[in-house]
Amino acid sequence: GQQLNQSPQSMFIQEGEDVSMNCTSSSIFNTWLWYKQDPGEGPVLLIALYKAGELTSNGRLTAQFGITRKDSFLNISASIPSDVGIYFCAGATSGTYKYIFGTGTRLKVLA
Amino acid sequence: DTAVSQTPKYLVTQMGNDKSIKCEQNLGHDTMYWYKQDSKKFLKIMFSYNNKELIINETVPNRFSPKSPDKAHLNLHINSLELGDSAVYFCASRTGGGYGYTFGSGTRLTVV
Numbered sequence: 001g002q003q004l005n006q007s008p009q010s011m012f013i014q015e016g017e018d019v020s021m022n023c024t025s026s027s028i029f030n031t032w033l034w035y036k037q038d039p040g041e042g043p044v045l046l047i048a049l050y051k052a053g054e055l056t057s058n059g060r061l062t063a064q065f066g067i068t069r070k071d072s073f074l075n076i077s078a079s080i081p082s083d084v085g086i087y088f089c090a091g092a093t094s095g096t097y098k099y100i101f102g103t104g105t106r107l108k109v110l111a
Numbered sequence: 112d113t114a115v116s117q118t119p120k121y122l123v124t125q126m127g128n129d130k131s132i133k134c135e136q137n138l139g140h141d142t143m144y145w146y147k148q149d150s151k152k153f154l155k156i157m158f159s160y161n162n163k164e165l166i167i168n169e170t171v172p173n174r175f176s177p178k179s180p181d182k183a184h185l186n187l188h189i190n191s192l193e194l195g196d197s198a199v200y201f202c203a204s205r206t207g208g209g210y211g212y213t214f215g216s217g218t219r220l221t222v223v
Contacts, residue, residue: 003153033211042115042201042214043154086152090211097142098167099212101154 004089004102012108019076021105023089030094032072034063037086037104046087047074081109114138117202117215124192125223132187132218134202142166143185144203144212145177154201160185192222 006023013019023032031050035043047058049065049072056063060077072089086106090099115136124130136143144167145157159167160179174190185202199219203212 035211037152040216042203042216043212045211045213048211088154097159097161098144098156100156101146104152 004091004100006087006089006102006105008105009103010106010108012110013079015079015081015109015111017079019079019083019107020073021075021087021107022071022073023091023102024071025091025100026070027091028069028093029091030069031092031099032063032065033090033092033099034061034072034074035088035090037088039085043088076107079107079109081111083107084109115202115204115213115215117200117218119218120216121219121221123221123223126192126194128192129188129190130192130220131189132200132202132220134185134187134215136183136202136204136213138204138206138213140204140206140213141182142205143179143182144205145185145187146201146203146214148199148201148217150198158185158187189220192220194222196220197222 004025034046037043047063052069054065062075064073086104089102092099117134142161144159146154157171158177162182163179176188179185199217201217202215205212
C-alpha cells in the first residue's frame, strides 16, 4: 500500500535545540496531519493543515503544508524531554475517508 | 471520559484461536476505523465504517471480520490467529469534513 516517507527516520537532539522533520509523497494531498505517539499510547493529533502554503502553530510546534501539496514540514522549537516520541505525518485527498500515514520520525531528547 | 476506548489493552493467545477486540467512541463521530501497527511502527488501515456501513476494506485476510452494531461501536473479530497477526491494533474515529482521527490507546495482540 501507499506510504509517505518521513525524514529523518530518527534523531537525537539536545534539550533546547530546534527540530525539523519532513514528509514527502508521490501523490497530491488536500489535507495534512501531524501526530505524536508516546510509548504504549495511540497517536495524538498535533496539527491539521488544509491549504497549500498554510503555516499553523500549536505552542512550540509549527507545521507547513507544502506548496506542491506533495510535502509537509514540522518544526519543534526549544525541545524538552517530553517531546520524545514518534511523530507521524498523514495525508488524505478530498472525498476519501482514509489517511495514509508516514513511516514516522523517532525523536529522542538528551537532557 | 475516554473518547475512544478499546478492550482489551493486552491480548496473548495461542495460534489457531479466535479472538475479538472491542472499540467504543463517545464523540458522536460518524466514521470509525481499524489500523494495524507492526513492529516497525508502520500504521496501516484495515477497515472503515461510516454509520454502520463498511466503506473501506483494504487487503486484509478473510480471517479478520469487523462488525459495527451501531455508529459508536466497531469490533474486530479474528479467526484462526497466526503468528504474523501479532501487532498493535488501533481503533480510531472521526467526524466528517476532513478532520483528523481520534485514536484509542491500542490493543497489543501477541500470538504464541
